[in-house]
Amino acid sequence: MDMQDAPSPNFDERKHDVDMLVLHYTGMENGALALDRLRDPEAKVSSHYLVFENGDIVRMVPESLRAWHAGAGSWQGDDDLNSRSVGIEIVNGGHDFLADDGALPAYPEAQVQAVLALCKFILKRHNIPMSRIVGHSDIAPARKTDPGEHFPWERFAKAGVGVWPAQPDPDGLMGKGVEAGDDGAAVERLQKAFAEIGYGIKLTGKLDAQTMTVVRAFQRRFVQDRVTGLVDLKTAALVEAVRSLYASSAASA
Ligand SMILES: [Zn+2]
The missing domain is CATH 3.40.80.10 (Peptidoglycan recognition protein-like)
Structure with a gap:
């Protein structure tokens, strides 16, 4: 070089x-x-x-x-x-x-x-x-x-530097994302997915400030049209997509 x-x-x-x-x-x-x-x-x-x-x-x-x-x-x-x-x-x-x-x-x-x-x-x-x-x-x-x-x-x-998840079909996105009033289990599932991807996050079961901060970091990387800290349907689908891509790439490494 x-x-x-x-x-x-x-x-x-x-x-x-x-x-x-x-x-x-x-x-x-x-x-x-x-x-x-x-x-x-x-x-x-x-x-x-x-x-x-x-x-x-x-x-x-x-x-x-x-x-x-x-x-x-x-x-x-x-x-x-x-x-x-x-x-x-x-x-x-x-x-x-x-x-x-x-x-x-x-x-x-x-x-x-x-x-x-x-x-x-x-x-x-x-x-x-x-x-x-x-x-x-x-x-x-x-x-x-x-x-x-x-x-x-x-x-x-x-170009082979990192992964990019398949984009969810907008018509296939049903229901809502994860919201403040949601029960702890849905939020904890999301937090676990972030932890599996690699983010340093505490599993509190609450959409707290540290979780929104991680959501924003994830969006800067993978959902660049919306750095909101809110877990809308597209963001939620992409979190799961990246988690699954990283899990399979770790398994094959
Ligand atoms: Zn820096």
Whole structure:
């Protein structure tokens, strides 16, 4: 892969083999500022790679070392995700730097192609199950919203990076989703499905704030037209679809 080196001092030793890939946006005004911050010893943050809007890739920490990109979080029962993952920061202002029309700033085509090629380059050399390719918002839903609901996860999945569930037939969606007044069993079923997918969630049987936060994280990833935190029928169907895809990919891994 074509890339430049711009070493960051912010790393230490891994305590585990690589079995995850975590995608981020930088959430800063521009790529130059992000590069400075990711190399600043005071900031104590880094990632293995930074991908600019024009598709240029910079390597900051060798994959054999533990870069500091994930922070506190969990996935499929694991924590210390920095020890287990390769992290890619993608230059994009995200939710803090909206475009002039108020939309999330687009990921340019050259950048998307570069990130996709980089992901494939990483997946070829590490044993990373499809269910462990995640966004930062998946592993830290209460703190993080990156890489955002404008990230082209469907395109990535169709290119072999992650999964994309079959879309439910709108006419086949009957009844209602899961609502605040529902009995504990329906809510707990939903929470169990999220836990099986990998989200850190407590099984409270209540549509509480932590559950709505996980619903939003799931929607940023898989139901990108509605980041509401509400479990409508389409969202509920897709939760079950992803749970089932991840269960079968784990079984075959
Ligand atoms: Zn992040």
